[in-house]
Amino acid sequence: MSAELDSLYQEIILDHYKNPHHKGLRGDPSSAGTAEVHHVNPTCGDEVTLRVHLADGAEGRVVQDVSYDAVGCSISQASTSVMADLVIGKPVDEAMSIHQTFLELMQGKGQVEPDEDVLEDGIAFAGVAKFPARVKCALLSWMAWKDATAQAQSDSAQTGGVTHD
Amino acid sequence: MEGLLPDLDVIRKDFPILERTLAGGVPLVYLDSANTSQKPQVVIDTMVDHLERHNANIARAMHQLGAESTEAYEGARDKVAAFLNAPSRNEVVFTKNATEALNLLARTIELGPGDNVVITEMEHHSNIVSWQLACERSGAELRWFGLTDEGELDLGNADQLVDENTKVLAFTWVSNMLGTINPVTDLVERARAFGALSVIDASQAAPQLPVDVQAVGCDFLVFTGHKVCGPTGIGVLWGREDLLNALPPFHGGGEMIETVTMARSTYAKVPHRFEAGTPPIVEAVGLGCAVDYLGHIGLDAIHAHEQAITAYALEGLQTVPGLRVMGPLDATRRGGAISFELDGVHPHDIAQVLDSRGVAVRAGHHCAKPAHARFGVQSSTRMSSYLYTTPAEIDALVEGLHHTRSYFKVG
Numbered sequence: 314m315s316a317e318l319d320s321l322y323q324e325i326i327l328d329h330y331k332n333p334h335h336k337g338l339r340g341d342p343s344s345a346g347t348a349e350v351h352h353v354n355p356t357c358g359d360e361v362t363l364r365v366h367l368a369d370g371a372e373g374r375v376v377q378d379v380s381y382d383a384v385g386c387s388i389s390q391a392s393t394s395v396m397a398d399l400v401i402g403k404p405v406d407e408a409m410s411i412h413q414t415f416l417e418l419m420q421g422k423g424q425v426e427p428d429e430d431v432l433e434d435g436i437a438f439a440g441v442a443k444f445p446a447r448v449k450c451a452l453l454s455w456m457a458w459k460d461a462t463a464q465a466q467s468d469s470a471q472t473g474g475v476t477h478d
Numbered sequence: 479m480e481g482l483l484p485d486l487d488v489i490r491k492d493f494p495i496l497e498r499t500l501a502g503g504v505p506l507v508y509l510d511s512a513n514t515s516q517k518p519q520v521v522i523d524t525m526v527d528h529l530e531r532h533n534a535n536i537a538r539a540m541h542q543l544g545a546e547s548t549e550a551y552e553g554a555r556d557k558v559a560a561f562l563n564a565p566s567r568n569e570v571v572f573t574k575n576a577t578e579a580l581n582l583l584a585r586t587i588e589l590g591p592g593d594n595v596v597i598t599e600m601e602h603h604s605n606i607v608s609w610q611l612a613c614e615r616s617g618a619e620l621r622w623f624g625l626t627d628e629g630e631l632d633l634g635n636a637d638q639l640v641d642e643n644t645k646v647l648a649f650t651w652v653s654n655m656l657g658t659i660n661p662v663t664d665l666v667e668r669a670r671a672f673g674a675l676s677v678i679d680a681s682q683a684a685p686q687l688p689v690d691v692q693a694v695g696c697d698f699l700v701f702t703g704h705k706v707c708g709p710t711g712i713g714v715l716w717g718r719e720d721l722l723n724a725l726p727p728f729h730g731g732g733e734m735i736e737t738v739t740m741a742r743s744t745y746a747k748v749p750h751r752f753e754a755g756t757p758p759i760v761e762a763v764g765l766g767c768a769v770d771y772l773g774h775i776g777l778d779a780i781h782a783h784e785q786a787i788t789a790y791a792l793e794g795l796q797t798v799p800g801l802r803v804m805g806p807l808d809a810t811r812r813g814g815a816i817s818f819e820l821d822g823v824h825p826h827d828i829a830q831v832l833d834s835r836g837v838a839v840r841a842g843h844h845c846a847k848p849a850h851a852r853f854g855v856q857s858s859t860r861m862s863s864y865l866y867t868t869p870a871e872i873d874a875l876v877e878g879l880h881h882t883r884s885y886f887k888v889g
Contacts, residue, residue: 317501318834318885322827327886357826357842358850358857384856386826387886450826 320440321447322387329391329434334398339380340366346377348464352457354449359385361393361454365461367405374405374466379458388438388447393454395434405462411435412459419448479869481786483779490866492518492771504836507871512654512682512815512862513840514704517768521707524767528760535756537733551759554766555749561769562699562716563690569722571715571752572762576681577604579700579715580648582752583677584608586725591617593645596674598623598631598660599852600653603845605679609648618645625852629656629805636668644674651683655846655860656805657788657812659687666696675721681705685864686784686813688777697721703761708768712761715752722748729754772865780865784814787863787872791816794876799889801879804853815862817844820879822888825859831882837875 342349346367353360361383368377379397383390396415400408414431415438423443427436441451483489490496493516498506508516528550534543536551552567559567573579581604589595595609599622613620621639624632631649640647647669652659662678669676676696680689684701691699698721703712727734727745731754736744745751772780789809795801800821806812820828825841832839840860843850850856861875883889 315834318831321830322885358847359826360856386824388826390824444830447826447830 317443321444323437323440325395325434325437326387326391329394330387333390333394335378335380335394335401336383337380338362338364338382340364340378346374346465348461350457350461350464352453352460354385354389354453356449357385359383359389359450359453361385361389361457363393363454363457363461365458365465367462367465370404372404376400376403376405376408376462381454381457383454385453386447386450388441388450389453392438392451395438396455396458399433399435400458405466408462409459412455415455416452418442419451479786479790481782482869483775483783483865486783486866486868489775490868492520493866494519494522496866500833500836502834507835507837507874509861509863509867509871509875510838510840511685511864511867512705512813512860514710515685515707515864516866517709517764518707518771520771521709521764521767525709525760525764528763533760536759537750547759550763550766551757554762557766557769558714561684561689561773562714563692564716565692566719568748569716569719571717571722571749572757573700573713573715573752574711574758575704575713576679576700576702577608577713579713580604580677580679581608582715582728583646583648583698583700583717583725584612586728587612587646587675589613589616589618589645592643593618594621594641594643595619595646595648596621596623596639596644597647598649599625600629600631600656600658600846600849601648601650602654602679602681603847605648605650605677606848609646623649625656625849628807629653629658629853630811631658631660640668640672640674642672644669644672646677647674648677648679650679650681651689652680652687652813652815653805653846653849654682654815655817655844655849655858657815657817658805659683659811659813662694662696666694669697670695682813682815685772685780686777687781691716703765703768706765706768707771708765709761711758712765714765717748719748723751727754728752731755733757775865783865783867784863785809787867787869788812788814788816790869791861791863791872791875794872795879797876798879799883804855804858814864814867815860817858817860819855819858820882820888823882823886825857827886828859828879828882831885832875832878835874835878835881837871837878839875 349364351362363381366378427439532546534547536548666676678699680701685706698717704710734754803818829841
């Protein structure tokens with residue numbers, strides 16, 4: 314059983330949990346191309362407030378920055394940290410594709426082989442897919458990021474703004 | 479250990495699930511009884527027997543099986559009435575659960591602008607949201623008792639909160655998060671002094687304390703079947719007969735009527751007034767058996783057992799560095815649910831590590847978000863014992879918590 318537990322709590326996950334990357338909201342939430350969302354997991358109360366800044370790059374929209382405030386378990390906190398690492402600096406289309414890859418891994422019931430080239434530290438979450446109760450923890454901030462990015466894209470042409478769901 | 483049930487080994491054998499092992503061959507240590515209790519063999523057998531031999535709809539089938547099924551269902555009502563020491567069996571209304579019973583009251587008790595409803599900050603969401611909805615609908619004001627740092631009701635401003643405009647004072651007998659046992663008779667008297675109706679949520683009290691509605695003197699009391707060794711899908715609303723009959727119907731349908739024409743209907747008296755449609759028959763039969771089972775062991779003896787185990791658990795939990803119990807630290811003033819925080823480890827992660835060792839606890843907000851917010855936490859880990867819990871199981875929890883700290887390299 315301990316092996317099973319160790320497959321869930323990979324060292325990478327515990328490292329991100331203890332030293333989360335990009336934590337702490339930053340930037341101006343009212344600037345153009347910016348959106349902020351607040352997502353909760355109603356069953357356990359985990360919460361994340363996540364801010365996304367998009368910018369125009371040479372090849373279209375780019376995820377210029379992601380920052381957040383979050384409270385929750387090791388899985389949700391580490392997942393947020395890994396997600397921010399993965400998407401910051403990427404074109405929006407590529408980031409969305411990484412999102413999709415991570416989603417498929419989480420929904421794969423432990424049967425999906427993770428692609429390290431795409432997911433990097435995110436492959437550590439492969440074990441989480443075997444614990445149905447924890448999949449929502451791992452996905453909380455990824456869903457928040459997708460929501461915020463979609464909002465930033467739709468209003469970035471105008472003045473930007475803050476929304477709460 | 480003093481206070482433990484003398485036949486604990488025998489009682490444990492009544493619960494077949496306690497012999498289960500989990501992944502890795504570890505034995506089950508079930509410490510989540512405030513969430514739902516396990517079921518004794520006699521309840522399981524009674525329900526199976528009903529389905530195998532007596533199944534029919536009740537009160538409307540003119541055949542022998544119908545008579546047997548009706549007798550079993552109404553017999554369960556008698557058992558529940560005895561369990562609560564209710565003056566009349568008519569005062570026992572079967573519902574789906576305690577939540578439905580509370581919503582029934584919040585829907586049917588007449589409220590209006592200028593009225594107020596008083597609840598407490600330690601309520602389960604079912605005793606908060608149902609009254610929020612009622613107040614939004616009616617324009618009545620919602621008020622609540624706050625909590626002290628020790629996790630007890632802060633009665634300091636009681637004279638301002640409950641006044642002549644108070645229509646309902648609704649409160650839990652035992653907190654599902656803090657474990658606090660509230661001064662129910664004092665609160666009932668306060669309600670009565672102002673002509674307000676008293677509503678007691680006994681979901682956590684009914685499993686572990688003698689509940690005597692006449693001694694408490696309340697107007698309404700609700701509890702749920704699955705926490706008293708009965709099945710899910712069945713709850714109880716008890717109320718004074720005259721008050722229940724004065725409430726308008728809740729659900730319309732079969733069995734709750736006196737007569738129906740296309741223009742209008744008249745309604746049955748309680749209990750059938752509030753039991754529209756085919757009720758959860760086998761669940762009621764199972765609940766009747768469950769309260770008989772508890773009565774046979776004795777609620778006083780169960781309460782003493784819970785207090786002994788709770789005291790032992792509080793002592794054991796204090797040995798875990800960085801652990802903080804929320805709620806009273808005196809076992810005689812609380813029930814068997816103990817919520818705690820552990821520095822550096824989130825409740826989800828605690829529950830996950832404990833589960834890998836077979837120890838089942840609850841992690842989260844336990845449907846009591848305001849009570850958690852009061853203590854500045856978002857979630858907690860909760861262990862909850864019952865009549866089948868042994869001191870060795872508490873030891874397994876405490877060892878598991880020490881292990882959790884080392885697993886997450888805390889401290």
